[in-house]
Amino acid sequence: MKEMYAVIGDPIGHSMSPLIHNDAFHNLGIEGYYHAFRVSEDSLEQAIEGMKALQFKGFNVTVPHKVDVMKYLDSLDESATLAGAVNTVVNKNGKWVGYNTDGIGFYRSIENRLSKPLEEVKAVIIGAGGASRGIYATLAKRGIGEIDLVNRTIERAITLKEQCPFPISGKIMSLEEFESEQSRYDVVIQTTSIGMSPNVLEQPVSLKGKVDHQSIVADIIYNPLKTAFLKEAERLGAIAINGVGMFVHQAAESFYIWTNEHPDVERMTQIVYEKLKGAT
Ligand code: NAP
Secondary structure, three states: OOEEEEEEEOOOOOOOHHHHHHHHHHHHOOOEEEEEEEOOHHHHHHHHHHHHHOOOOEEEEOOOOOOHHHHHOOEEOHHHHHHOOOOEEEEEOOEEEEEOOHHHHHHHHHHHHOOOOHHHOEEEEEOOOHHHHHHHHHHHHOOOOEEEEEOOOHHHHHHHHHHOOOOOOOOEEOHHHHHOOOOOOOEEEEOOOOOOOOOOOOOOOOOOOOOOOOOEEEEOOOOOOOOHHHHHHHHOOOEEEOOHHHHHHHHHHHHHHHHOOOOOHHHHHHHHHHHHHHHO
């Protein structure tokens, strides 16, 4: 009999997770099946109890449940505590254990592109929401040299930095302060929702004067594949990386937590590109 897996969220119709996970099960000869379920906020607890009763092996969690799900789990991995949110849950002997693979997924998507050791990297993260928090904590834990944080709501960035248990140097700036900042960055990470389809002409800040041809500019948005922010990065000669890498790597990390097997990330990437190109 196949082991059951799921992703829960609302909306969920456009999720690409079933495609890549079911392909990975098939490709690795694992008896698993992954399905997307639309779960509203008021039926979250019932959905989680239902999956436990049906002995689901694990599930992913997406918007709007990444924080609320935590109160229905039996324990949390450090990755979830650090991120303050859960995107992956595994059934360990009848107990739900929550993880967060967004931060490590992001790191995996850029690690091969870094031109210097992480300890020497000066980075800036634009945005201080859920995704930013996981990425900040992961990079801080791994010993990155410095991270500046830029956000529209400055208090949110201050809280994010204060709650990270790994002290890391770096300034906190508003979007306006960043525009007049004189620093040059090795890595720029765009984590706000600005620039997502259909608002494809928008970008949170300009990169002018902040990057050169060795800088990596990552935008975690993947629809569109090339945001206005990434287009500016390319015009300035920087290395542009879209959010597909983070998406497939977070999925691959979830897959490993559930099955102890590493899926073929290249294959997952191809599937996502085919799907996204077909959709645009
Ligand atoms: P979130 O928690 O809601 O945070 C949103 C962030 O965007 C906050 O920093 C917010 O600033 C900022 N923001 C939103 N609208 C803004 C505006 N009009 N002007 C200035 N700043 C604005 O969202 P999230 O979960 O972190 O997700 C953020 C993005 O990452 C989404 O586009 C999501 O699709 C993408 N994402 C991608 C992956 C992947 O695998 N590639 C994974 C997770 C998320 P304030 O604090 O001032 O509100």
